[in-house]
Amino acid sequence: xxxxxxxxxxxxxxxxxxxxxxxxxxxxxxxxxxxxxxxxxxxxxxxxxxxxxxxxxxxxxxxxxxxxxxxxxxxxxxxxxxxxxxxxxxxxxxxxxxxxxxxxxxxxxxxxxxxx
Amino acid sequence: xxxxxxxxxxxxxxxxxxxxxxxxxxxxxxxxxxxxxxxxxxxxxxxxxxxxxxxxxxxxxxxxxxxxxxxxxxxxxxxxxxxxxxxxxxxxxxxxxxxxxxxxxxxxxx
Numbered sequence: 001x002x003x004x005x006x007x008x009x010x011x012x013x014x015x016x017x018x019x020x021x022x023x024x025x026x027x028x029x030x031x032x033x034x035x036x037x038x039x040x041x042x043x044x045x046x047x048x049x050x051x052x053x054x055x056x057x058x059x060x061x062x063x064x065x066x067x068x069x070x071x072x073x074x075x076x077x078x079x080x081x082x083x084x085x086x087x088x089x090x091x092x093x094x095x096x097x098x099x100x101x102x103x104x105x106x107x108x109x110x111x112x113x114x115x116x
Numbered sequence: 117x118x119x120x121x122x123x124x125x126x127x128x129x130x131x132x133x134x135x136x137x138x139x140x141x142x143x144x145x146x147x148x149x150x151x152x153x154x155x156x157x158x159x160x161x162x163x164x165x166x167x168x169x170x171x172x173x174x175x176x177x178x179x180x181x182x183x184x185x186x187x188x189x190x191x192x193x194x195x196x197x198x199x200x201x202x203x204x205x206x207x208x209x210x211x212x213x214x215x216x217x218x219x220x221x222x223x224x225x226x
Binding site (some may be wrong): 004006033040041042043044045048055056059091093102104105106107108109110112 | 148150152157158159160161162165167206210212213214215216217218219
């Protein structure tokens with residue numbers, strides 16, 4: 001079946017521009033996660049949704065970062081006034097049930113954001 | 117807070133030889149441990165997990181991992197490495213969110 005789909009695959013933004021990154025999770029998956037992966041690093045947690053509720057946004061680096069999942073399916077990560085330090089790969093993952101901690105996360109291929 | 121450590125930035129092994137990628141963890145309560153693999157320009161692919169039960173868990177592509185509670189380790193292993201196994205490997209621990217280690221690059225030479 002279809003996996004987690006992210007778009008665009010690549011995004012180049014000029015410093016100060018706003019960007020929006022989209023994630024289509026696996027159908028029926030309750031939980032959705034956003035991670036940021038800098039070059040040569042492990043993924044760092046940004047935020048987490050259970051259905052449409054954003055239960056944890058402790059990893060968002062600043063108030064320029066905003067995520068939503070209004071209907072409990074597709075999610076958008078928005079970055080306002082992008083800075084060069086925002087350059088990274090943004091990974092989206094979904095999981096069948098957040099309450100089942102053994103349920104693996106399924107990742108999309110990511111969006112590589114480059115801020116010039 | 118939970119964390120994982122991957123002490124090796126890179127592991128080199130010859131094709132056909134056994135491989136081990138090390139991981140240690142720190143978590144309060146029972147650990148839920150995972151291994152993921154990442155190929156260039158791709159997302160992470162789930163390899164295997166430990167929840168409970170047998171300390172040796174088997175996963176995709178012939179990989180297995182050994183859970184050792186006393187040493188708080190969860191090392192990834194494969195009896196015979198393939199060149200195509202060359203990739204970036206991440207150990208992770210989950211409570212609510214999944215927390216990753218810094219990754220280990222595996223290079224398998226022909």
